[in-house]
Amino acid sequence: MADVIVIGGGIHGCSAAFHLARRGVSVQLIEKDTIGRHASGVNAGGVRQIFRALPEIPLSIAAMRLWERIEDLLDDDCGFVAQGHLFVAENDAELEQLKARRDTIVAAGFDHEELIGASELRGLVPALAGHCVGALISRRDGAALPFHTVQAFRRQMRRLGVGVAEETRVTALRRTSSVWAVETAQGDRFEAPVVVNTAGAWGAAVAAQVGERVEMQAVAPMLMISERVAPFLSQVISAAVAPLSFKQFANGTVLIGGGYEGRAHPDVNRTDLDFRKLSRNAKTVYDLFPVMRGARIIRAWAGIEGRMSDGIPVIGPSQAETGLFHAFGFSAHGFQLGPIVGSIVADLIIDGTTELPIDAFSIRRFNASEAGSRPGYSAGI
Amino acid sequence: MFRRLPETYQGWVSLTIDGGVCVGREGDSVAALLLEAGYAACRNSAVSGEPRGPYCMMGVCFECLVEIDGIANRQACLVPIAEGMKVETGAGRRKVTP
Amino acid sequence: MKRLASVDDLPASCDLAIIGAGPAGLAAAAAAAECGLHVLVLDENPEPGGQIYRGLGAAPASRRQILGRDYERGDSLLSGMLGSTASYLSGATVWMASRDLEIGVSKDGMSRIIGARRILLATGALERPFPILGWTLPGVLTAGAAQGLLKSSGMVPQGPFVLAGTGPLLWLLASQLIAAEAPPLAILDTTLLATRSSVVGALPAFLASPYLLKGLRLMRSVRRKVRVIGGVTELRALGEGHLRSVAYRVGRGKTETINVEGLFLHQGIAPNVNMASAAGCDLAWDRVQLCWKPVTDSWGRSSVPGISIAGDGAGISGAEAAAGFGRLCGLDAAARLGRISEAERDERALPARRELSRYARGRRLLDLMFQPPDTFRRASPDAIVCRCEEITGRQVTEIVADFGEVGPNQLKSYLRCGMGPCQGRLCGLTVTEMIAAERNVSPSEVGYYRLRFPIKPVTLAEIATLPHDDDDVRAVVRG
Numbered sequence: 001m002a003d004v005i006v007i008g009g010g011i012h013g014c015s016a017a018f019h020l021a022r023r024g025v026s027v028q029l030i031e032k033d034t035i036g037r038h039a040s041g042v043n044a045g046g047v048r049q050i051f052r053a054l055p056e057i058p059l060s061i062a063a064m065r066l067w068e069r070i071e072d073l074l075d076d077d078c079g080f081v082a083q084g085h086l087f088v089a090e091n092d093a094e095l096e097q098l099k100a101r102r103d104t105i106v107a108a109g110f111d112h113e114e115l116i117g118a119s120e121l122r123g124l125v126p127a128l129a130g131h132c133v134g135a136l137i138s139r140r141d142g143a144a145l146p147f148h149t150v151q152a153f154r155r156q157m158r159r160l161g162v163g164v165a166e167e168t169r170v171t172a173l174r175r176t177s178s179v180w181a182v183e184t185a186q187g188d189r190f191e192a193p194v195v196v197n198t199a200g201a202w203g204a205a206v207a208a209q210v211g212e213r214v215e216m217q218a219v220a221p222m223l224m225i226s227e228r229v230a231p232f233l234s235q236v237i238s239a240a241v242a243p244l245s246f247k248q249f250a251n252g253t254v255l256i257g258g259g260y261e262g263r264a265h266p267d268v269n270r271t272d273l274d275f276r277k278l279s280r281n282a283k284t285v286y287d288l289f290p291v292m293r294g295a296r297i298i299r300a301w302a303g304i305e306g307r308m309s310d311g312i313p314v315i316g317p318s319q320a321e322t323g324l325f326h327a328f329g330f331s332a333h334g335f336q337l338g339p340i341v342g343s344i345v346a347d348l349i350i351d352g353t354t355e356l357p358i359d360a361f362s363i364r365r366f367n368a369s370e371a372g373s374r375p376g377y378s379a380g381i
Numbered sequence: 382m383f384r385r386l387p388e389t390y391q392g393w394v395s396l397t398i399d400g401g402v403c404v405g406r407e408g409d410s411v412a413a414l415l416l417e418a419g420y421a422a423c424r425n426s427a428v429s430g431e432p433r434g435p436y437c438m439m440g441v442c443f444e445c446l447v448e449i450d451g452i453a454n455r456q457a458c459l460v461p462i463a464e465g466m467k468v469e470t471g472a473g474r475r476k477v478t479p
Numbered sequence: 480m481k482r483l484a485s486v487d488d489l490p491a492s493c494d495l496a497i498i499g500a501g502p503a504g505l506a507a508a509a510a511a512a513e514c515g516l517h518v519l520v521l522d523e524n525p526e527p528g529g530q531i532y533r534g535l536g537a538a539p540a541s542r543r544q545i546l547g548r549d550y551e552r553g554d555s556l557l558s559g560m561l562g563s564t565a566s567y568l569s570g571a572t573v574w575m576a577s578r579d580l581e582i583g584v585s586k587d588g589m590s591r592i593i594g595a596r597r598i599l600l601a602t603g604a605l606e607r608p609f610p611i612l613g614w615t616l617p618g619v620l621t622a623g624a625a626q627g628l629l630k631s632s633g634m635v636p637q638g639p640f641v642l643a644g645t646g647p648l649l650w651l652l653a654s655q656l657i658a659a660e661a662p663p664l665a666i667l668d669t670t671l672l673a674t675r676s677s678v679v680g681a682l683p684a685f686l687a688s689p690y691l692l693k694g695l696r697l698m699r700s701v702r703r704k705v706r707v708i709g710g711v712t713e714l715r716a717l718g719e720g721h722l723r724s725v726a727y728r729v730g731r732g733k734t735e736t737i738n739v740e741g742l743f744l745h746q747g748i749a750p751n752v753n754m755a756s757a758a759g760c761d762l763a764w765d766r767v768q769l770c771w772k773p774v775t776d777s778w779g780r781s782s783v784p785g786i787s788i789a790g791d792g793a794g795i796s797g798a799e800a801a802a803g804f805g806r807l808c809g810l811d812a813a814a815r816l817g818r819i820s821e822a823e824r825d826e827r828a829l830p831a832r833r834e835l836s837r838y839a840r841g842r843r844l845l846d847l848m849f850q851p852p853d854t855f856r857r858a859s860p861d862a863i864v865c866r867c868e869e870i871t872g873r874q875v876t877e878i879v880a881d882f883g884e885v886g887p888n889q890l891k892s893y894l895r896c897g898m899g900p901c902q903g904r905l906c907g908l909t910v911t912e913m914i915a916a917e918r919n920v921s922p923s924e925v926g927y928y929r930l931r932f933p934i935k936p937v938t939l940a941e942i943a944t945l946p947h948d949d950d951d952v953r954a955v956v957r958g
Contacts, residue, residue: 041892147892227900228427273932275583275592282943296936298900382741383628384637386659389539408537413632421721422617428869432720434617438624439530440523441605443900461525
């Protein structure tokens with residue numbers, strides 16, 4: 001019998017298993033498909049601190065310190081490149097919004113987001129359309145390769161003796177007097193004193209097994225990738241208002257995202273694309289990066305992600321049972337947090353506490369007696 | 382690499398390949414004309430730079446990519462030749478014009 | 480037939496959208512239009528005919544003579560569509576045909592999304608990959624490419640060349656090139672004698688089929704004029720920057736070399752499943768034809784309601800069978816849309832069904848006889864598996880060793896194998912079979928690349944300028 005069962009083999013589950021195993025805990029990870037099959041393996045790979053909801057910032061900063069030594073941690077550079085992440089403003093009104101964001105951050109005691117003007121912007125991003133007036137930049141931010149990152153965690157897990165059961169879907173989670181009993185569709189039964197719920201878009205279903213309610217939707221954020229284009233961009237680009245996530249990889253391909261949603265069908269592992277929305281996304285790039293106009297889009301896709309109603313994840317102990325810990329619902333911005341979330345989960349399990357402030361992420365916020373007493377955490381507020 | 386069979390006369394079409402005048406017949410695809418004009422290779426791979434040329438002649442392999450009338454990376458086997466067309470070979474990574 | 484000029488001419492919707500104007504698409508268009516359906520045919524090529532009837536409309540008499548009588552059978556299919564009420568847009572790349580029955584079409588740098596009440600995928604087949612060392616050298620093409628050049632431009636290979644591989648198309652091409660007085664130096668035949676029991680089992684049906692006499696006559700006449708080297712077990716294309724020679728071995732004999740300027744490869748064809756797969760149609764592995772086929776019922780209906788599949792795109796069955804099945808699908812569409820009753824559909828379908836069973840007879844033996852040997856279905860360590868991304872056989876086998884129970888999609892994410900513009904059309908089968916061989920499981924268990932739209936590249940500008948209405952963007956997740 002393992003010490004801990006981890007349900008869900010995306011980046012957060014693998015990170016949790018890794019951090020636990022490093023500290024001598026025996027772990028059994030159960031994944032309904034294959035490691036990194038869903039959101040963790042197919043996202044835009046953004047490794048950013050910029051424009052996060054305030055409660056996430058301390059975690060993001062701690063995660064960034066791990067990213068900056070990711071090769072030491074995982075024996076793999078995960079394709080991490082940090083040339084900065086910018087949110088560009090196309091006019092003065094948008095620049096005002098970015099200024100307001102900067103003020104909020106500074107007031108909260110953080111200084112990683114800076115405002116820059118048109119001339120520095122043009123120097124950093126020469127391919128950007130001339131009408132842009134300025135930007136908010138976080139210079140240490142960047143991007144990595146999501147599937148490679150998860151596989152790097154997988155290799156370390158294997159090295160540390162973590163048991164991995166893929167193509168194994170949890171159907172029931174029940175607490176007996178001293179242990180959890182986990183049953184699967186494949187007919188297995190696993191037991192352990194502690195369970196970690198890192199089941200992503202399926203995390204709500206796992207929480208529901210112990211009667212814990214959350215407000216989460218399975219969504220399908222869409223992405224497009226281009227053919228190889230001669231290098232013209234080294235930073236990650238977003239826009240102040242229009243949804244955009246735009247970056248060029250070392251091999252020249254350009255990734256376009258931003259959060260436009262297709263349709264998710266989590267029960268059958270399927271997403272449907274919406275080309276009218278992709279058209280809006282493409283139009284934003286068309287306006288901001290004229291050099292991309294003739295570039296060919298080779299493929300579009302969408303993973304299955306869990307989006308919480310308030311835009312921030314669930315992290316922390318279950319409020320219904322002892323020995324159950326949640327880390328799911330990262331609402332399309334969990335990748336960068338992956339390395340630190342696993343460490344937080346390990347702290348909670350082994351030490352009973354963690355140094356980083358995680359109260360805002362508690363699952364209890366969905367079971368508060370007064371409905372509507374919960375603040376909205378969309379970015380920038 | 383290919384030659385024409387002696388057949389009854391059809392409309393001739395003149396165009397340029399890499400700046401040089403080339404004459405083809407109505408109904409030729411750009412790739413067919415390239416092969417007849419001796420271009421077994423029409424580009425360099427964007428990955429390694431090795432020379433590549435038409436392979437399937439039916440639009441599935443994406444090897445016969447050339448620039449036609451200013452538009453890069455067009456599948457030459459799917460484009461019928463036209464009078465005055467400008468074909469440029471050798472586009473590997475899609476060039477970015479500022 | 481109404482010939483449209485641009486995507487602006489496309490109707491916002493139609494009864495039946497047919498993708499592909501090969502024999503299946505042509506026959507379906509005529510049959511459906513006859514029943515009063517509003518039919519739209521979309522095809523990538525400048526003229527209808529698909530691969531098999533490529534160039535038929537403009538082919539001079541001397542070329543028809545060379546190509547043979549089977550080529551001319553396409554005349555009635557072409558005139559069937561020309562004389563119908565169907566609309567037709569040529570040079571149109573269909574990059575999407577979704578389960579919502581929406582179709583993304585691109586022509587001359589402009590794209591549109593239109594709707595249809597039913598969709599027929601008639602996208603045909605493509606040549607099986609043939610990943611020998613050096614297959615990416617300029618000067619190496621498929622046998623289908625050579626045949627297409629003969630059909631559309633009356634061109635034949637110049638300089639010394641050989642044909643290599645297995646399959647009826649190789650023999651047909653050889654006979655056509657001989658008729659055109661441009662014979663190959665040799666045919667390097669990789670055909671294996673299939674296991675006795677499977678061949679014997681399929682023999683009676685073959686003897687009663689239309690293929691037998693035609694095929695035997697063809698092979699005999701080719702053997703009289705061209706050197707055929709049978710039992711080839713190794714093949715390599717050699718040269719620096721261009722094909723210079725082909726090296727081969729017969730059995731375990733010594734390696735021989737032939738100096739050539741052209742090498743035309745063929746080891747069968749496989750359904751082009753990219754559109755069907757991206758639309759969500761279930762695929763199944765065919766253990767005899769060694770390829771993926773969409774799952775369809777006796778009327779060609781796929782697992783996605785509203786999408787039917789006909790012709791070689793549903794399973795390799797030849798041009799005549801493709802036309803027959805196309806006709807069935809056209810009639811079925813009319814019945815599904817209530818234009819004719821099911822009884823009337825069944826009645827009108829009888830002649831086509833009879834033809835189909837005639838052509839199905841003997842197909843199995845052909846498939847068994849010409850099964851490409853497994854060594855040629857996999858790539859050696861130094862040979863390229865994925866041409867677009869230049870991934871070698873060694874890279875594929877190493878990843879399988881590292882991951883263990885891996886599938887093509889993890890390989891793709893990790894190595895970029897299958898991520899190029901061809902979207903796995905030239906590497907997918909090789910990858911599935913190599914993984915299956917390394918893991919010692921069936922290809923069926925391994926699966927295939929997960930394909931998505933656009934199934935052919937579309938420019939950013941085209942996607943950005945897709946016409947759309949205002950109630951689009953709802954829940955946007957700031958990621």
